[in-house]
Amino acid sequence: GENVEQHPSTLSVQEGDSAVIKCTYSDSASNYFPWYKQELGKRPQLIIDIRSNVGEKKDQRIAVTLNKTAKHFSLHITETQPEDSAVYFCAASIWYQLIWGAGTKLIIKP
Amino acid sequence: NAGVTQTPKFQVLKTGQSMTLQCAQDMNHNSMYWYRQDPGMGLRLIYYSASEGTTDKGEVPNGYNVSRLNKREFSLRLESAAPSQTSVYFCASSEGGGRASYEQYFGPGTRLTVT
Numbered sequence: 001g002e003n004v005e006q007h008p009s010t011l012s013v014q015e016g017d018s019a020v021i022k023c024t025y026s027d028s029a030s031n032y033f034p035w036y037k038q039e040l041g042k043r044p045q046l047i048i049d050i051r052s053n054v055g056e057k058k059d060q061r062i063a064v065t066l067n068k069t070a071k072h073f074s075l076h077i078t079e080t081q082p083e084d085s086a087v088y089f090c091a092a093s094i095w096y097q098l099i100w101g102a103g104t105k106l107i108i109k110p
Numbered sequence: 111n112a113g114v115t116q117t118p119k120f121q122v123l124k125t126g127q128s129m130t131l132q133c134a135q136d137m138n139h140n141s142m143y144w145y146r147q148d149p150g151m152g153l154r155l156i157y158y159s160a161s162e163g164t165t166d167k168g169e170v171p172n173g174y175n176v177s178r179l180n181k182r183e184f185s186l187r188l189e190s191a192a193p194s195q196t197s198v199y200f201c202a203s204s205e206g207g208g209r210a211s212y213e214q215y216f217g218p219g220t221r222l223t224v225t
Contacts, residue, residue, distance in 0.1 A: 032211040043219055046213050093211050096158060097168065
């Protein structure tokens with residue numbers, strides 16, 4: 001079945017540096033790739049998404065890139081701030097479901 | 111506009127007890143989902159409803175049943191709770207007419223402990 005692998009599981013960066021989280025998916029029929037942020041004890045919330053007909057999308061300090069040929073997509077956060085500390089999940093759509101990655105815990109060091 | 115609401119927020123059950131988790135959305139969304147999230151883990155799909163009147167199993171349906179009561183409401187029932195069902199349960203909804211190609215909006219979660 002469809003599988004989404006997410007790396008790394010934990011990422012620690014200095015405040016102000018960039019962070020990159022990578023995901024790979026297995027089903028070429030996937031056409032929607034969202035990224036969610038989950039703060040401790042809170043619900044997951046969408047931060048950015050991309051569709052398969054687009055290669056890159058940017059929203060202020062956050063960007064997502066998609067390589068359909070290689071079946072991987074990445075989240076880029078620039079100029080990281082303390083409020084970026086959270087767990088980030090990638091997902092890939094397949095029919096009526098989203099298949100989720102295992103999550104990346106992002107730690108921002110002061 | 112409350113978005114997705116869930117009740118209760120917290121619940122403690124004894125092994126073998128039953129309960130129903132309630133979920134409602136006021137965004138006129140077609141699709142609704144139930145997930146569980148174990149501590150430090152990702153989201154696992156229990157059941158989903160692509161549209162009013164339909165329900166389907168997700169990755170981990172055993173021990174659960176669901177009802178799509180109407181377009182707004184989607185409930186999750188544990189018939190005989192087990193300690194392995196201790197988890198945080200999230201309901202989500204999406205405008206998509208079935209296909210998962212739209213943002214999913216999550217409720218605040220229900221923290222369930224089974225002793």
